[in-house]
Amino acid sequence: MDIIKTTSLIIGFLLLTTFIIMALYSWKENEPLALAHSIYAALILPLPFLLLSMVDKRWSHLLLTMLDSAFITSTIFLLLPIYPESKKIRMPQPRGRIDERDVMFSRAELQPGTKNFQQYYTMRPDRRHLDDIFRQNPGLLSRQASKYDPITFAVAEANFQTVAYLKHHVDGKPNKEKILIDAQQISSFIKTWLKKLGAHAVGFTRLRDYHLYTVRGRNYNYGEPVHNEHKYAIAIIVEMSKEMLDAAPNGPTVMESSQQYLTAGNLAMQIAQFIRNLGFEARAHIDGNYEVICPLVARDAGLGEIGRMGLLMTPHLGPRVRISVVTTDMPLVTDPKRDYSWMTTFCNICKKCAYNCPSKAIPTIPPRLIKGVRRWQINQEKCYTYWTRIGTDCARCISVCPFAHPDNLLHNTIRFFIKHSYLFARFALKMDNLFYGRHPRPRWPAWIPGTKNRRHEQAHAANNIKHEFTFVPKKYDIHDKS
Numbered sequence: 001m002d003i004i005k006t007t008s009l010i011i012g013f014l015l016l017t018t019f020i021i022m023a024l025y026s027w028k029e030n031e032p033l034a035l036a037h038s039i040y041a042a043l044i045l046p047l048p049f050l051l052l053s054m055v056d057k058r059w060s061h062l063l064l065t066m067l068d069s070a071f072i073t074s075t076i077f078l079l080l081p082i083y084p085e086s087k088k089i090r091m092p093q094p095r096g097r098i099d100e101r102d103v104m105f106s107r108a109e110l111q112p113g114t115k116n117f118q119q120y121y122t123m124r125p126d127r128r129h130l131d132d133i134f135r136q137n138p139g140l141l142s143r144q145a146s147k148y149d150p151i152t153f154a155v156a157e158a159n160f161q162t163v164a165y166l167k168h169h170v171d172g173k174p175n176k177e178k179i180l181i182d183a184q185q186i187s188s189f190i191k192t193w194l195k196k197l198g199a200h201a202v203g204f205t206r207l208r209d210y211h212l213y214t215v216r217g218r219n220y221n222y223g224e225p226v227h228n229e230h231k232y233a234i235a236i237i238v239e240m241s242k243e244m245l246d247a248a249p250n251g252p253t254v255m256e257s258s259q260q261y262l263t264a265g266n267l268a269m270q271i272a273q274f275i276r277n278l279g280f281e282a283r284a285h286i287d288g289n290y291e292v293i294c295p296l297v298a299r300d301a302g303l304g305e306i307g308r309m310g311l312l313m314t315p316h317l318g319p320r321v322r323i324s325v326v327t328t329d330m331p332l333v334t335d336p337k338r339d340y341s342w343m344t345t346f347c348n349i350c351k352k353c354a355y356n357c358p359s360k361a362i363p364t365i366p367p368r369l370i371k372g373v374r375r376w377q378i379n380q381e382k383c384y385t386y387w388t389r390i391g392t393d394c395a396r397c398i399s400v401c402p403f404a405h406p407d408n409l410l411h412n413t414i415r416f417f418i419k420h421s422y423l424f425a426r427f428a429l430k431m432d433n434l435f436y437g438r439h440p441r442p443r444w445p446a447w448i449p450g451t452k453n454r455r456h457e458q459a460h461a462a463n464n465i466k467h468e469f470t471f472v473p474k475k476y477d478i479h480d481k482s
């Protein structure tokens with residue numbers, strides 16, 4: 001057999017094996033569209049190579065030569081580690097601190113007629129009419145919300161109620177007797193222990209000024225200035241289940257996000273208490289009681305980068321994570337900040353979250369200068385207003401993100417090539433849209449009670465998928481690029 005035919009056979013079997021492996025992964029991941037497309041690709045793409053290598057004619061030889069050359073050249077081009085510096089999007093260090101009272105959760109807690117309400121809108125009169133819009137909506141986990149679901153909403157409420165118990169015990173007095181342990185040893189111990197407890201990733205950084213809020217903004221600490229003298233911060237990342245997020249923006253999403261707030265919060269509380277037992281100061285920063293901005297801490301601890309949707313993008317789970325933080329004066333060995341510009345460069349070409357965001361809160365433009373720092377900024381009013389209409393925390397942006405696929409060999413191989421080749425990154429985005437859909441339809445986990453009864457509702461949603469996920473609240477300007 002000549003070299004052309006042998007090459008064609010190898011290519012044919014390579015394609016067949018690749019798509020069979022992809023089909024198996026898609027089946028395991030419960031991705032019906034990706035499964036169907038992998039099977040079609042496995043049946044169609046290897047065929048010309050395999051069939052033509054069995055024909056013994058001059059024309060077939062010529063055709064095979066062309067096919068082989070085209071395949072080999074395009075594969076080399078796609079996989080070559082070429083990443084032009086000019087294409088890279090690097091996110092600079094943030095400047096200055098944020099007032100927690102400006103965050104939507106703080107604004108949502110303001111009660112009309114109270115002193116805090118009066119004071120806030122005197123300080124920020126431009127926000128009043130925006131906030132009045134979400135105040136007219138049913139609210140998070142409300143029975144009147146459009147995505148109300150008795151089971152998942154009740155679970156989410158239970159999770160948030162449990163976090164609420166914890167949030168009043170984030171601090172405490174350290175033991176009088178200090179136990180001195182080598183910083184390297186204790187850092188490595190904490191990392192390993194946290195991973196055994198279920199953390200996906202853990203990182204240490206020096207606590208920086210811009211990690212901290214200036215002023216507290218939750219109802220029980222409203223208006224208190226933030227003073228935190230700790231030197232170090234531990235960022236703890238936990239995974240949010242892909243299966244649950246695939247139902248976004250429906251009930252399972254808020255059930256899962258609240259669960260992972262609780263898990264991340266538990267881990268932070270446990271570590272903070274452990275450090276205090278060793279005689280050092282430590283404070284946990286958990287949902288509803290933060291002094292720090294967790295994504296910024298995690299970023300500086302080398303765990304990821306802030307992406308287009310304003311969330312931390314991690315290298316193996318994308319934005320499908322929740323974060324808690326422990327600040328302490330116990331000496332720790334810090335982790336270097338890593339270069340994740342390959343993820344933000346991908347964000348720059350992708351925009352899938354923006355195109356799927358029901359409230360059009362995510363910008364579609366490249367990062368721009370905001371208060372002297374080049375970055376993306378979502379429109380938090382649009383996003384939160386949508387949450388209060390549907391009753392869940394949506395997370396549609398997280399669920400459709402190409403980086404949110406499971407942390408396994410198939411997706412990590414794709415992530416590896418995205419990291420090293422700009423051309424492959426562009427190709428991978430097209431493939432993601434083809435295999436998983438531009439506007440993937442929400443899918444409820446089958447084990448959640450009532451799922452079967454929702455089939456009709458889901459079929460209806462599937463027919464209206466584009467309509468539903470291009471929803472824009474009437475009172476907002478769709479062309480607002482903030």
Ligand code: SF4
Binds near residue numbers: 346350353397400
């Ligand atoms: S969906 Fe695309 S643009 Fe949005 S965060 Fe993910 S990678 Fe970035």
Ligand code: SF4
Binds near residue numbers: 361
């Ligand atoms: S409305 Fe949903 S998709 Fe849009 S930014 Fe908010 S959470 Fe993400």
